[in-house]
Amino acid sequence: MKSDFTYDLVIIGGGISACVFASKYLKNNITKKIALVEIGRGLGGRSSTRISKRFKGWKLNHGAPNFNISNSKNNLLLKSYIDELLENQFIKIDDSDAFFLNQDLNLETQKISKFSCGVNYLSLDSMGQLSQKIIESNNLKGKIDFYFETLIVDLKFNDKEWVITSKNGKKFKSKYLICSTNLLLHKRSLKILNINQIPLRKAIPINHDKKIDLLLNFLEEQSFIPRLTFLIYTNENYSYKDFYSKKQRYFYLRKNLENKFKFERIIFQLQDNNKLGIVVHTKNIEFINYYLNANNEEVFKQKIITNFNKLFENNSVVNKLTFDPKISIMKWRASQPIGVAVPLSLQVNRKYRIGFCGDWFEGDGFGRIEGSILSALILEKKISDLIK
Ligand SMILES: Cc1cc2nc3c(=O)[nH]c(=O)nc-3n(C[C@H](O)[C@H](O)[C@H](O)COP(=O)(O)OP(=O)(O)OC[C@H]3O[C@@H](n4cnc5c(N)ncnc54)[C@H](O)[C@@H]3O)c2cc1C
Secondary structure: OOOEEEEEEEEEOOEHHHHHHHHHHHHHOOOOOEEEEOOOOOOEHHHOEEEOOOOOOOEEEOOOOOEEEOOOOOOHHHHHHHHHHHHOOOEEEOOOEEEEEOOOOOEEOOOOOOOOOOEEEEEOOOHHHHHHHHHHOOOOOOOEEEEOOOOEEEEEEOOOOEEEEEOOOOEEEEEEEEEOOOHHHOOHHHHHOOOOOOHHHHHOOOOOOHHHHHHHHHHHOEEEEEEEEEEEEOOOOOOOOOOOOOOEEEEEEOHHHHHHHOOOEEEEEEOOOOOEEEEEEEOOHHHHHHHHHOOOHHHHHHHHHHHHHHHOOOOOOOOOOOOOOEEEEEEEEEEEEEEOOEOHHHOEEOOOOEEEOOOOEOOOOOOOHHHHHHHHHHHHHHHOOOOO
């Protein structure tokens, strides 16, 4: 079977930032041959959707359930892109209920979360579909080859080209490279990929390029928030106490409640089959460790239901859960970058013909979809004169 592939441009990662970049880039460069390589089974990355084989008909957004733009007033590039997504009817303004549970378990509607300030947008389909639509909208000529379930583990640069190697033995050769993930630039790659040198560092040794050295130094100072998400497939007759029919409904816990109940946010997601899915996020380290050390997953799942029921005991809209819904658990070891953000000035390296995008760059949207989209738009503008 063929294992060597040659392209004009290879994009590593298939999250929303890669999709925005590829879509914009393709619009202006339809003659280029592009490959997108992604370890997951589809597009979307941390803003994608679990389509369960076991639970037919369920689609749960298990990473970001929606996205918010905290400030686009002074950012025409971002504003016009959001307008484009609205016009294409890929997204709409999210007017779902967003509640903040305070110390007395009362509901407030003030938007104070980092994930809800500014204007909120909802995908008209699922979040996974949003990335897919973004890329499909400008891939009319079938110019991208997609390689899913393909994990890149090694990067090499010779003057002529990049050689990008996957764990399953594929070699991609390309004059230009875009990394939409920073895994291959960050020390967490050593453990995750079971290698002994950060791939980008190996490709471009220290003191060969000041900008690359700086980029890797910034990333040295960046770490990540681990999260667990619990996907609750409720029973047939589970419903709200009131008559709420919008697609999603969000409950955020204030800090003291988060400490007590271990949940950060709970998102109710109405399914096409009219069942009510519930996605619960936690970033409570104690709780995550409790899960990692628990020998019995069933006991842990019972704990989730107990906490949920205690939290919503006297709630006016949420019913308690019975003890038999199905729960699947998703582990995110790097759900969100924290610490030092990378300056946008380090996004493109002309000497090595490499560009970077993602939520790990500086700006209002650092660690969120806002930052991913904006960094991709800026990268596309910066790179258009480089890739000829
Ligand atoms: C649980 C959770 C909740 C969140 N909630 C919100 C929210 O409410 N609002 C918000 O704005 N943001 C939220 N975020 C953050 C948001 O999801 C991210 O900021 C955004 O999705 C990042 O997009 P990206 O394209 O930059 O990166 P990613 O989505 O991470 O895309 C990078 C892609 O690269 C792939 N990849 C990585 N390494 C390799 C490799 N070596 N080879 C091949 N493929 C590789 C990954 O599989 C991934 O698909 C949340 C994140 C999580 C996990």
